[in-house]
Amino acid sequence: MKGLAAPGPDGLPALFYHTYWDIIRKDVTTAVLNVLNHKGDSTPYNQTYIRLIPKKKNPSQPSDFRPISLCNVILKIITKTIANRLKLILPEIISPNQSAFVSDRLITDNTLVAYEVFHFFNQSSSKKGFIGIKTDMAKAYDRVEWNFLQITLETMGFPQHLTDTIMNCVKNVMFSILINGKPSQNFIPQRGLRQGDPLSPYLFIICANVFSGLLTKAQTERRIHGVKVAHGAPEVSHLLFADDSLLFCKATVQEATVIKNIILEYQEASGQLVNMEKSEIVYSRHVPHQIKENIGHILPMKRVNHFSKYLGMPTHVGRSKRQVFDYIQDCVWKKIKGWKAQHLSFAGRSTLIKAVAQAIPTYVMSCFLLPKELCSHIESMICKFWWGSNNDKRKIHWIKWSTICKHKKKGGLSFRELRAFNEALLAKQGWRCITQPNSMVAQVLKAKYYPKTTLLEADIGSKNVSYTWRSISKASWILKKGGLWNIGNGATTNIWTDNWLPRQQGHKIWSPKGEATQTWVKDLMIPEIRSWNRQLIFDTFMQFEAEQITQIPIVHLSRPDEFSWPYTKDGIYTVKSGYQAIQDWKEDPNKPSTSYKPKNNSVWQKLWHLKIPPKYTHLIWRILQDALPVQSNLRKRGVNCYPLCPRCKENIEDLNHVFSGCWWAKQVWFASPLTLKFDQNEFSFKNWIEDNIRKDQSQNMNLIGAICYHIWRARNLLTFQNKNVPVLDVIHRAQECLFEYHRQVKPISEQVNRNTRARSNNDSDWIPPPKDTLKLNVDAHLMGDGHWGLGWILRKEDGSLVGAATKVVRGLNEAIEAEAMGVVEAIMFLTEFQNGSVIIETDNASIVKAIHRRSYPRLYWGMLARKIREAMEENPKISIQWVNRNKNTVAHVLANWAEVEPNKIWLDNLPPHIVGHIQKDMMPSHVSSV
Template sequence: MQSYLSTNFTADEVHNAIKDMKGLAAPGPDGLPALFYHNYWDIVGKDVTEAVLNVLNKEENPDRYNNTHICLIPKIKNPITPSDYRPISLCNVIFKIITKTIANRLKPILPNIISHNQSAFVQDRLITDNTLVAFEIFNYFKHTNRKKGFVGIKTDMAKAYDRVEWNFLRATLEAMGFPQHLTNTILQCVTTVQFSILINGNPSTPFRPQRGLRQGDPLSPFLFIICADVLSGLITQAKNKQLIHGVKVANGAPEITHLLFADDSLFFCRATKQEATNVRNIILDYQRASGQLVNMQKSEIIFSKMVPNEVKVEVNHILPMTRVDHFSKYLGMPTDIGRSKQQIFNYIKDRVWKKLKGWKEKNLSYAGRGTLLKAVIQAIPTYIMSCFLLPKGLCKQIESMTSNFWWGSNTDKKKLHWINWKKMCKNKTQGGYGFRNTCMFNEALLAKQGWRIATQPDSLVAKVYKAKYFPKCQFMEAKNGNMLSYTWRSILHARWILQKGCFWTIGNGESVNIWKDSWLPKQNGFKVWSTQQGYTRYNLVKDLINPATNQWNQNLIHQIFLPFEANQILQLPLVEPNSKDELVWSGTKDGLYTVKSGYHAAMEWNHLRHNQVSSNAIATDLTWQNLWKLKIPPKHATLIWRILNHSLPVRSSLSSKGIQCNPTCPRCNTSLETIDHVFMQCEWAKVVWFGSPMTIHFNTTDRHQSFSEWLSTMLKTKNQECMAPIAALTYHIWRARNLLVFQDKNVPVMCVVQQAISSSIEYQTLGHPHRLPMCAAATQPRGNNTNWTPPPRNSLKLNVDAHPCGDGRWGLGMVLRTEEGKCVGAKTVVVSGLSDILDGEALGLNVAIDFAQSLGNTQVIIELDSTSIVDAVKQRNFNHFYSGRIARRGRAFLDNNPNVSINWVRRTGNQAADFLAKWALTEPNKTWVNSTPLCIIDIIHKDISLCNFVH
């Protein structure tokens, strides 16, 4: 850690810090937001970087950048005293670049120096980790029959950030082993601040504080948890000396004495006078040293089930806090989940209703309502749903309220819902509008917790759950039982998503059961179809691996498995025989589960399970994809979506649904007002289309194609430049129709055309965010070689490619050439069982590495046209599939063999390997030494001629 933290900061670290900042976050006293630096980094970047590095590397005083405005945010409705406000610091962006750079340096080491009991601001730890562990303890409190029970203490720190003593901060950093120069720099950033309070928008007289950390400084959260770790250390020290004893929810479970989330603290000990006194003394010692102060009025204390009342009184006297039967909430979540889940979680519906009640849907387009509902309303229950399974009835009520708002219904009036909610929740590329199915999203969030338990067994929450619920098996095989907490039942309810979408990649094969686990990538699930009958002594995948060679036992595998499964197993690369088996998620490119991918997978599986077939034959998936790719105003796209879904309230449709109205067109009063009539058959509409710059002419006699079909055809065949004005004209024809119906305004044809042209041009020129110049600079420039280029003198170049051959097989081709372009080796390989092109490209690299190894100490350059594989190897950013394992092997090989390098090449410079990969089925698994395959002679000669031309 010392050497890592002592290294000088670099310009790249400064650049990464500014990139991480939100462009339009509130600026500091200089008035310049981060967006200014984003857009003009090519101009100011050099000077800013130099100024920041002077502070970070040369300990220059940052006080000239350290003026800060304080914005007071009310915590209650009618604030009176200063404590009723939350002070937010508005720092200058240059200062935030300094502290953000330090914070980025600290981020990767925090998991190693901060206790597992702290889950705030630490990489790979979530707020829900503490929540889940706490709820298991609360469940234990509720059901344990131990008379010598436990006490739980929830403390509230008063103005936690503002009370941190600077001397204590320095002592803590030094005790943790921070280098002296970094400690000095951090303290300078903290202590040289000058505050001005914003009063009615105007800054007050500046003043300097004597202690405290700023809320709004990127470094402050990390410094706070570093200080709080002292409290964690004191508690742990007392536990080790057996001065206090924590709660163990099951045999083998970790002993929990405390849980911290920033300044939210939970403490647990035995319900005795001595242990309560010890906890109180620890808290008092920490308060005296750090400056922190526990607010006794807001702190609470609870006891486990069988603790006698006289003991409760004694302990409560030592810890004078409010005694309650259960904490009302912990980290914003209810702690006592009874039988009536609807009653417990009903407050979520009330919050949704309160939000919707304050909005006026009339002032918003359907697209605007959709954005607001997705960003605000559907986000309200997300936090609770990440730990609890909400009742289906409650989910339906929330969806009903959301749907009513979108269609314009309220308590005073009802409006038709032209499309059912199930269709609205489909992905936009499948004809839906992308609203979330609340129940399915709830399960996807809970599956995330299951994923973390399965893949992070060393985390505190995983250890607690394993000891209590599945001590003798893996998470995927855990069974239901008695005395389960509601959080655990919720996670088990959503586990089917992981069981259906996860599989194991094989390392040493010690964790994967051949017959029960999912580990064989194929089309229909990941479990083997062969039976274990007669092979009971073979249980784990490691039993199929020859320990002497670290290769598959081919004879045994052909003996046990069906032929196609045997072939698939033998193609799985055993590139890391000493590594652990790894559970991966099939729904993402990196193999890590995300809520988004889990939700879409669950929706798709649910769709297939119910055999739902789209009733809209006009619009295909390609239609929807092209519609939502268009760079047009969302309200234009939403109108086209409604037309394609036949959901516009034209008079004929209203009449068919029993609404009393005149079904004829309000313009011509001769024909039924249908969607086709409004947009293409009415004489007025035809004049609009013909009068536009595109001069579109609809044939009145041709009634074989509806307007929906015409739009669908246009979306499939026309480009952005053509579709943008079509969408604009469609929108303004409908707008003119509504002005006529509801306001009796007759908009002239040319006004409609002009409005459509203006809105389309305006959106194209003003509707897109600025492209940041710095983004281009941050991207690694690729080589400009469009043709094959020879290697340096005394070197060889090995070009590699993969090509799908159909029926699950892949061809690999590689060509080895000298500096003169002469082919001195080539190879074709056919493999099967790979799931995608990335695995094929990675396996090609694997074979290429073996090829390079056989060449001894020769300088070899391996070239691939897969940016993903090359970037993974060079940047050490590996996915968790087999391709990632192979890339890791490639990186390790390069580290140990400096004579071999790997580069990316354009496909046009990799034609020989590409053709050989395609040729692999014709001549599979063949090697050419000091000769050229006949099939690529012309390509080799062409590459040589182009090289000669260039030189």
Template sequence: MKANIRRSKNKIETITDTQGQKLYKDTEIENVLVDHFKNLFTKQDTHNIKETVQIVEGRISQDMHQELSKIFTKEEVFQAIKDMKSLAAPGPDGLPALFYHNYWEIIGEDVTNMALDILNNNSDPSHLNSTYICLIPKTNNPSTPSDFRPISLCNVSLKIVTKTLANRIKDMLPEVISPNQSAFIKGRLITDNTIIASEIFHYLAHSKRKNGYVGIKTDMAKAYDRVEWDFLEATLTSMGFPKSMVSTIMNCVRTVKFSILINGHPSQEFYPQRGLRQGDPLSPYLFIICADVLSGLITKAQQDKLIHGVMICHEAPEISHLFFADDSLVFCRANTKEVSTIQNIIQIYQNASGQLVNFSKSEMVFSKGVSNQIQRDISNILPMKILNQFSKYLGMPVALGRSKKQIFNFIQEKIWKKLKGWKEKHLSFAGRGTLIKAVAQAIPTYLMSSFLLPKGVCDQLEKMICNFWWGSSTDHRKIHWIKWSTVCKHKMEGGIGFRDLRAFNEALLAKQGWRLITQPDSLVAKILKAKYYPKGEFLKASHKQQMSYTWKSILQASWVIKRGSYWTIGSGQGINIWEDNWIQQKGNPTSTISKPNNCGLIKVKELMDDNYNDWNVTIINQIFNPYEAHMIQQIPILDKTQSDILTWDGTRDGHYSVKSGYQAIMEWAKNSDNNNATSSNSSMEIWKVLWKLNVPPKHSHFIWRCLSNAIPVKGKLFKKGIRCDPLCPRCLNHVETIQHVFLECDWAKKVWFASPLTLNLNSNQLTEFYDWFNYMIINTDKECMEKIVAITYEIWNTRNLLVFQNKDLPPQEISANALKRLHEFKSFEEQRTPIQKPSHKSCRNNTSWSPPLRGCLKANVDAHLSSDGRWLSGLVLRREDGSAVGSATRMHKGSGEAVLGEALALNDAMEWVAKFINHQVVLETDSQTIVKAIKGRMRIRKDWGWIVQRSIIFLEENPNADIRWVPRSANRVAHEMAKWAEIEPNSEWINCVPTCIWPFIQKDKYFVAPD
């Protein structure tokens, strides 16, 4: 139904041609659209391409060139298809990525060979390169071809090729693309631009400089569609991309043929001569590479002092431009000389690239003090609108006055429009919940990532969402049966899991603060540090006069990072003993200690042994009480040559995430609320079981309302002051309560007894519905609980049929109807095609240990936590026949997470096998987390992260070595060795193992199939 409505809404009934005449016939509409896009994609004359692209010459370093020139592998092709969304729109062949995911084992080899032939042998991809153009309306009532945005629907087979190219290119771009561009670059965000822009406009609004500035926001007309292919090829070549890669890219770009989808039917085909397809995975990266030519031209003018960007303070970087894809914001001094330079640069770029500035949609603003005459002179050079201030930049308000609530009203209006259009009467609670989470609560996320919304705005948004949830409207208010704070709790704590907007806002802003700490070399970090904490650190920054609202917002959320993070110790040079959080206790990363009198020690480094990676026990015992001394000595010192690292406690890798930040804020709020007792295990179990049942979502939501005492039975309505008869409509003898409707009424008892469950509900059983449901969970299985849920829902439906339509059904039909609907739901679920990602087919059963290849060695390693809280390592090195080359045990101070113990064991193994490195050595561990981090070259901020980095370096320096994951069952010998380390720690055995380990060695020898 929804698809039909959308199709009807988007149908092109008429089109206006270039003569202003309205056309209605299908053939006429097709001709107009095809002619328009043929013209748009037709090559135009360009000038001075070679000279223009010299500005980006040599951006690709020799190391990058070497990496880009490597032969493409089947693993890269596999990763490309794995990364694609399963149900994204397919191309002309009609095959979505889901087809490739589900049948990769059958078609994978052929598809991989096809892709590698194009990537490595520069084969012609034209047979894959047919593309539909889907027309997306840019306005509510599109009337001309320019009112549509052309989105390309490429064949997935072609997208596999371009996605593989994109995956290889994108890792190089942070070093290649100017820091003034933030789109599609790893480590950069759109909010980098909006925060910088906000700071600049805040500065300009308060600046009293005589030399004013102008901010120019340009609109590039059809930016993707106008990229000239010769310019693209010249740019890639000038940057230094390998010739073979440039040739492959241009083959994929130049061999395309288009067909426009008009009301669901493809038009005649035509061949474009320029443009990048919006919908091709490679296009965004090619576009920002081209745009960097313009960035380079502006930067060169700035370096030559032909223009001057804005410096918001003395030490801040000078900002002359900010780019995000095709959105450009340029700054210079407000005089005709500099503006003429900008105009000249734009003209040079347009002539070479094919881009065209749409001056009618471009705008500019001036800082205070720029006279009207100068503004008029500048507008004669750049004929665009002059505004007092930009209302928005990249969808974000940049000029904020005193009334923040008034400025942020637009977000309320946006959400209200969505809520009004959903027709909540036709949606179940489950449907409303899905829409609230996916849309209503997602809309303000972008805004909240840069601004702390006023409490009144958050309250108003939550009120709107709450009204929608309970079915209220402007003319009819429904009862809100449960407090909104309870509804916002996690599902495992009795809520629905809606977000607390204020807490989520703070979690998003804390992410910005975390990026300032962890990416100090980013452009946004340099600017904010220069202005607000030039000689200090972000976490110690304080409020100042004339702060922008963006900075106030980020600073106000810094408490989240302070409370939820701790220092992982490296050299100890940067950690203050008494002020910083470095003694991590479980669940309390913010543990600090009091400074004793007459103690001159300041840095953690002063507590370390000068000669070893260990603590100075004598000093520690002198200064700290026994408990503190013990806690300190449990902290491992892994490498004093490394810098100290701020670590977020709430994630496995130590990096802050918005999800973990939000969870932490909610947990802290719960713990600080004395009236909010922690949920018991039995309470959590009932919610855990409920949400895991395989029943229709509206059934589980209904039971949640029953368990939360939020069903509008007559007894509750009467207490609320609603004029109604509080008695049960069936028996007319008792007040209608939740437990009466489902458990106590004679009619309900007959339903339960007549069902296949044959439940006999007598007065001795639990009568509160919550207690009864919990009792049934404990004493029945999952399948039985699903039937109970279905029957409960049907009892309520039948009750409503009686109350509102005066119709009734016999008890024996109730369970039959309920179980029939449950069966239909399960059958439908089973028939749905599972959306699964392709996986490499395992070539052997690796549940048992397998020997190495002939002439190679294999080291198995595992960790074990001793009874006194120390990490023990067990190592065994074996030949291809299963015999032992040697074995060893190690002991380490400190406990910590299990992954740290596994990492220490792996580190011991790397040191121990170093003397055998002339052989090919495979190291096996049963820690999937560590192997995944090593293979993915992840930056881990926790203590075990240093061992991951060592492992990466170890593999780079020793090409004969490899580190792999195996299940625990294939690592049994190492596991037993780690346990034996408690008896004989720090010991080695040559050509043998301890006697108690021998039976396990013998058992593994039975498995002779090599790797």
């Protein structure tokens, strides 16, 4: 929970609970569990304030306000706990037509499907045609009938205890409205869900699922017919996103009547009310006017040519793209115009640009490719704001926009290039179509645009394709260039055209095909022994490629090949990593590196980690970029100005002179705690700053940054206001501001460190397993020749040896792959040596989390983790857990010993130094916890 979110009637925000959790933990936990497990009364925590948020300017009636509930944090803990449980099962019980609040479903799914349907409407030549209805639910949350909610939960099979607990939290509420900040008289509601309660969104979509069920039943019984945009596409009769509904059926009186009856039936049961005046209806092309009139009598809604927007997105994009998307530029301009740049530091402007101005187009850019001209105009507005320009005065742009848009670690400020970011967002849609082929949007796009191929091989198509598909297609080059196929059974990866070599530049095969007849990677395998056909591979490919191929681990022949994104640690595409890849390719177009982090300049990287106010950091950045408006720089830009220093009037004012050359600046540095003397012979202040940043002397650099800022501030006061700041005032002000900043920031960092402090390093005891259970510890070690040594040991509860082994494997790129392979090999070892319960321990937390959560990265180690999980399901007596590295010593020593004695199994007579570690684990202090 957000620490400083508006508190409930008890006045305690979540930050209070975060801060004093050690003190109140027991009481809070007891109260919460009493409600959750023992049907305790939630009334003491259910007092709620209502804050009325205006929907428009000058609201005049209750419907012009949105009621937001301010609940007590204890109640939020209760309902959040229930919501977290519900989230796990919602994908299984909520209709695929509902995209709100369900994991792996996005609001853009509905937008893309709806756009394809409306594109079909515009292209349809049938006189029978279809209709689309956009309903407006009046006060949707506030109208939910409690009896309807309870019956729905019971009908869907929720346990009675859980249903009673949910209804207890929903019903036992007492409201008071905040009027001018003061609560009104209490009142008890008779229906409705609170907006502000973590549980409410999930309860609402459970209720809305009834509406979806009525429509689906009518569709199944062929009383209504949905829209199929292409042969093989799913038939879409409705799309829901919370209370936003789109309904589709044939343009006939009969089907319109069915839709109306379903709406009325749902309204009567649930308490919902469709506002016919605000709802809209649209017809496909060539539907006769008389049919429109007849349907209009049944569904008295506003008839439109096309919906202006659906879920905030345009539903029709014609030839003039600028006309459709110009409103984005207007929104950005309104925001920028309302900010007073002259009253903001560069750090403040940077925050507003990133958090607001560049965030405005993001939602639309996730589905549509904005025109280049529009992106340039928006960037130009943002750039002018950054440098302080306005309608009256234009400021000098000291640094190129392309440099500012570079990553902070590469000398920029991490502003976004909108066009590249737009493509990265659209590539995410392509990624989801590849990795979630059963989603509705993936099925619709595949059936319409690439029914016989894959998205990576699809063309944009004819002139009549939708603009959303054209946008996604134009961004698919990112996935084609940077994606990588992880080999499973090798049946779907083309040897010659697909990206599948993880260490190869470009990931593709370079060897000429020649007379080779093999097409798929599986043709290079010997599946019976789970191995590569080395003879065939070395005969077909160049030697360096043959060696790469044979080092790829054959992990899981029962799994299909997986498309992955090698720029993230879990192999899953993210917009951030896609955008960074585009920026890297611009610098080196022929090198799609698979490293997680780009090569960075250490100066820039360390600069942004200095513990000084952001405005100080931005000034140092401008010094290093030589982007300060000193007199010498102004004259280079053609500004006619007095070139000499306004203080000493002896030397030309440049960076060196302002910060270290002027007699006044020298006095500042010498009088400071640093007691520095500068020699101006061949001295570069910029290089001196860089050297100090590299030295990692953070305390000195913090003070240097503060002094630089106040020297520059004093220079500006003298230049523009003719105020002469004394030397000691500069030093005192710099120290005072730095002290105040650290005083405010330090408590936060101490809290973070306290919350994340690791267990004591002195805790190195191996923990024996319970009685009649064995424990297997496993680890991996990188050997000198680039191969990996694996080691594992199986012991009883008294620490005595059952068996141990080492093994050497090749072809693994990362330590986590070797750790996962070690667990796989250890499980194979177990099948030969035991039939009882075994606990496997590894010191790699990521592997254990992936197995327990059944969330497997799209990387080779993810395949291994999946294989481990399958083996554990086949043998329920095997479990796995994480252990601190200090408690995994023997396995670590064995992994190292694999370099000396590889591929060996011991049942006794282990090497003496390994026996010593085992005996240490068997000492009384180690086994006392049994």
